[in-house]
Each structure stands twice: as C-alpha cells, then as structure tokens.
Amino acid sequence: MAKTNRITVAAPVVELDGDEMARIVWRAVKETLILPYLDVELEYFDLGIENRDATGDRVTVDAAHAVGRRGAGVKCPTITPDEARVEEFGLKAMYRSPNLTIRGILGGVLFREPVVVPGLPRPVPGWTEPVVIARHACGDRATELRVPGEGTLTLAFTPKDGAEPVELEVYDFPGPGVALATYDLDASVRDFARTAFRYGLERGCPVHLSTKNVSLKKYDGRCKALFQEVYDAEFQADFERAGLVYEHCGADAMAREVFKRPGGFVWACRSHDADVFSGIVAQGFGSPGLMTSVLLTADGRTLLAEAGHGTVTRHYRQYQQGGAAATDPVGSLFAWTRALAHRGALDGTPEVTAFARTLEQTCVETVEGGQMTRDLAQLTGPDRSWLTTEQFLAAVDENLGRKRAASV
Structure with missing residues (x-):
C-alpha cells in the first residue's frame, strides 16, 4: 500500500527483471520498500529467460540502450543458460550472459562491494x-577455438595503413586441443x-x-x-x-x-581475476547476498545496479515445492537504492538520494539489531532464529517508517 507524501522521482529508472528466486525477492523488495515510498516511473524490461528466448534476446539489447538513454537502471539477477538450461527451458539457442551483452553496449567498470554490517560475524x-x-x-574479450587435430596455430595482425602484416606462431599442435585469443583497447x-x-x-x-x-x-x-x-x-x-x-x-x-x-x-582487477576475487570477498564478508554490483560508465553519467549474486536456484526449487521464501534480500534492496541515489544525483533531487541512503542505513540497522534471514543468521550460530524474506522486509519497512516519522 502506498504511503502518504510519496517522494517524486523526476525521471524514469530502467528496471530489468530476472529469473527464479531472485525474481521473487525482487518483486517483494519493490512492492514493500520502493513503490510505497516513491512516485517513480519504471521503464520495464523482462529479462527472464523465457522472454529472452521469445525475443531472440533482443530484449536485452533494448534494455541496455534504455539504460544508456535514461542514465539509471536496476537489474535483477538472470540465468546464463548452459546445455542443461537449454534443455530445461526448451530454448532456441544457448544465449550469452545478459551482463556481457549489456556491458558490451554500455562499457564502463563494474564495482562489486560488500555491505558491511557491524557486529555480524564474518569469516575474515x-x-x-x-x-x-x-x-x-569491456576488457579481455576473447575468441576461442577447439583445435581439431595436428597443425600450427598462428596469430596474425593486418594493419589498415598498409604496413607489413605481423604473424606470430603460437603453437605447433601435435594433436587436438583448444586455443584462446584475447584482446583489449588502449582507450x-x-x-x-x-x-x-x-x-x-x-x-x-x-x-x-x-x-x-x-x-x-x-x-x-x-x-x-x-x-x-x-x-x-x-x-x-x-x-x-x-x-x-x-x-x-x-x-x-x-x-x-x-x-x-x-x-x-x-x-x-583484470576481468577474470575480478570474478574470482569478488567471490572470495563475498564469502569473506559473510555471504554473496551482502554483495552489491554497480556498472558505472567512464563519464560517470550512466549507472546500472544489480544484486551481486545469482538467481538462487536452490532456494527457488524449495519455493516451488511450497517452502517459504527465506532468501536474503539485502543485495536486491541495495541494487534499488544505488540506482535511485544515482537518479537523484542526475536529476538534482537530493530528497531521492537521501531516501535511498536512509533505506540502506535502516536495512543495515535491522540486521545489526538481530532481525535477519537464514543465511545471515547461520553466521551467528546454528540455533539462531531467522526471518523469512517477507518478514525481514516487513521489519525493515517498520523501522523505516519510524525513522521517517522521527525526522518530520
């Protein structure tokens, strides 16, 4: 239910919906803590695997261009299909990662950062x-090759200015193998x-x-x-x-x-190192559910925020069997707040940015106060009581309401 005196967001935010448990949690965060407090236009794109298949993945390209046009977007985690997923969903193709497509269009740098909750035990x-x-x-793009048999692999470069071509022998294959060529640009x-x-x-x-x-x-x-x-x-x-x-x-x-x-x-970090090290950082701070992920373009104008975890398939299977949603929604919540804070900065509406920061602070204080979902509760001990996703979001909502009332 919408609260009174909702804050007006001056320009649209592009919303990219996702898959599985992340999609369920995403909707709960939006309906509990975003739409009741903000009068915001959401330019919606469904990046669920079924719709990507129905559109031949055109929806991902359209969504990326919309983020570039609007300057602020928020993305739910999505499935990157492998052979098993292609069979599971009956897909027409093994589509590439939506994140790769979006980054290829927008460029920029991905910042992955943990949410630090004081007092919450962490492995490091x-x-x-x-x-x-x-x-x-955008770095370290690659072309890969499965080498069928004996032969010589070379790397060749042909300058467009008419200079002499360069050809390097990479390896003399005695039999079948694989090869990979990566590249980057100075700019x-x-x-x-x-x-x-x-x-x-x-x-x-x-x-x-x-x-x-x-x-x-x-x-x-x-x-x-x-x-x-x-x-x-x-x-x-x-x-x-x-x-x-x-x-x-x-x-x-x-x-x-x-x-x-x-x-x-x-x-x-270089691209592949960053994937490995960000996973280590996520576990070191307690949970992948506490990771934020923000794609920022070089000019600082365009930002796309996402939860720093996947679609949480294991939880989704339990949910499909009638289990309660108990997935940590902190990463999804912070995706919304980071996008909204950027929207406020772009539009010169500090009240929007202030709301986003207050919601982040309230979320952290709620966890610090002992109200948390199962994966975070397990960090404090095996017998610690925990909340479902909906119960946790309701607790944040209650705390946010008190904080906003006290500030009036």
Missing part, C-alpha cells in the same frame, strides 16, 4: 571496511583507470591495481603502463591532496596482501 574478521572490486567491464583501459581513480576519490579510498604483468609482459604490462600514465597526468595531485595512494602489484601478491588489510580500498 579483520575486514572492517569494504573491499571494493573494480572489474573492467578502454584508460577509461577503466579513470573510472577506478574517480571512484576512489569520491569514496576517499586508495586504489590498487593487480595484473599478471610479469608473465604477460605486453598484455598486462600495457594495462599497468596505461594506469600509471592516467594517474600521473590526471589524478596524482588530487590523490595526494586527499592523502590517498595508488599502487600496482602482481595479482598473486595482492591476493595474499588483501587478507592483511582491514579493507577500505578499491582493488582494480
């Missing part, structure tokens, strides 16, 4: 501040660097870049050099004034070093 107790993983959204890496440095400045956090430049001297070495170039020319003075630092180290060294620090920094 020394992490008291967020470890923010910055993933290059894209520079944007990656600018976005990471700007994010660090805005958050008051140092920035660390990790690469495999020792073994990939040209590929990752170029990334290291471009980051340093951008830092020296555009950000060093601002970082020094703010008392912040930037440094590069090897990926293996950084993976060890991160456990010695309390957090509170941006860790810029």
Whole structure:
C-alpha cells in the first residue's frame, strides 16, 4: 500500500527483471520498500529467460540502450543458460550472459562491494571496511577455438595503413586441443583507470591495481603502463591532496596482501581475476547476498545496479515445492537504492538520494539489531532464529517508517 507524501522521482529508472528466486525477492523488495515510498516511473524490461528466448534476446539489447538513454537502471539477477538450461527451458539457442551483452553496449567498470554490517560475524574478521572490486567491464574479450587435430596455430595482425602484416606462431599442435585469443583497447583501459581513480576519490579510498604483468609482459604490462600514465597526468595531485595512494602489484601478491588489510580500498582487477576475487570477498564478508554490483560508465553519467549474486536456484526449487521464501534480500534492496541515489544525483533531487541512503542505513540497522534471514543468521550460530524474506522486509519497512516519522 502506498504511503502518504510519496517522494517524486523526476525521471524514469530502467528496471530489468530476472529469473527464479531472485525474481521473487525482487518483486517483494519493490512492492514493500520502493513503490510505497516513491512516485517513480519504471521503464520495464523482462529479462527472464523465457522472454529472452521469445525475443531472440533482443530484449536485452533494448534494455541496455534504455539504460544508456535514461542514465539509471536496476537489474535483477538472470540465468546464463548452459546445455542443461537449454534443455530445461526448451530454448532456441544457448544465449550469452545478459551482463556481457549489456556491458558490451554500455562499457564502463563494474564495482562489486560488500555491505558491511557491524557486529555480524564474518569469516575474515579483520575486514572492517569494504573491499571494493573494480572489474573492467569491456576488457579481455576473447575468441576461442577447439583445435581439431595436428597443425600450427598462428596469430596474425593486418594493419589498415598498409604496413607489413605481423604473424606470430603460437603453437605447433601435435594433436587436438583448444586455443584462446584475447584482446583489449588502449582507450578502454584508460577509461577503466579513470573510472577506478574517480571512484576512489569520491569514496576517499586508495586504489590498487593487480595484473599478471610479469608473465604477460605486453598484455598486462600495457594495462599497468596505461594506469600509471592516467594517474600521473590526471589524478596524482588530487590523490595526494586527499592523502590517498595508488599502487600496482602482481595479482598473486595482492591476493595474499588483501587478507592483511582491514579493507577500505578499491582493488582494480583484470576481468577474470575480478570474478574470482569478488567471490572470495563475498564469502569473506559473510555471504554473496551482502554483495552489491554497480556498472558505472567512464563519464560517470550512466549507472546500472544489480544484486551481486545469482538467481538462487536452490532456494527457488524449495519455493516451488511450497517452502517459504527465506532468501536474503539485502543485495536486491541495495541494487534499488544505488540506482535511485544515482537518479537523484542526475536529476538534482537530493530528497531521492537521501531516501535511498536512509533505506540502506535502516536495512543495515535491522540486521545489526538481530532481525535477519537464514543465511545471515547461520553466521551467528546454528540455533539462531531467522526471518523469512517477507518478514525481514516487513521489519525493515517498520523501522523505516519510524525513522521517517522521527525526522518530520
């Protein structure tokens, strides 16, 4: 039910719906904590696997362009089908990840950050501040090949300016195997660097870049050099004034070093490293359900927020069998708040941004006060009582109502 005195959101937010349990939780968050408090137009796209199949995945492309046009979007986790999913849903094709399609259109950098709840036990107790993983959204694109048999693999480049072609022998295959060629652009890496440095400045956090430049001297070495170039020319003075630092180290060294620090920094990673390290960070802070995921373009104008977990298939199967929804909705809630805060900043409507920040604070305080869903309750002990998804959202709603009433 809509509350009185709803806050008006000046421009639309693009909503990208998703799959399975995440879709159920998504709707509950929206109906309990977003629409009752905000008068907001949602430009809706259904990225559920059935609709993506019905549209030949055109809906994903249309949704990405809508986010770019509006500047603010919020996305529910979606299925990336494998062979089993193709058979399960009777799909016409094994569609690529919607996130890959969207990132390819929007570009930018993906920031994955945990929600820190004071007092909640975490597997890495020394992490008291967020470890923010910055993933290059467009970097390290690849073309793969299944090598059928004996033969020579070469890598060739033909310049368009008429210069001599370059051809390198990669490997002389004695039999069947596989091959992979990856690529990146200087301009894209520079944007990656600018976005990471700007994010660090805005958050008051140092920035660390990790690469495999020792073994990939040209590929990752170029990334290291471009980051340093951008830092020296555009950000060093601002970082020094703010008392912040930037440094590069090897990926293996950084993976060890991160456990010695309390957090509170941006860790810029090559694309595949970021996928691995963000999973480690999620577990280190307690749960993938506490991870946020924000795609931010280099110019800072366009933001797409998403819960940092998957579609929670196991919970969905239990839900289909009549079980109560007990999935942690914190990640989905924070996806909405991050998108709304950005919408407020774009439109010059601080009341929208303030509402988003208040809702985030209320959510954290609700968990800190002992009201939480099952996966978080298990962090505190095997016998800890827990709330269903709906009960938890109702508790946040009640606490939010009291907070807003007290501020009037």
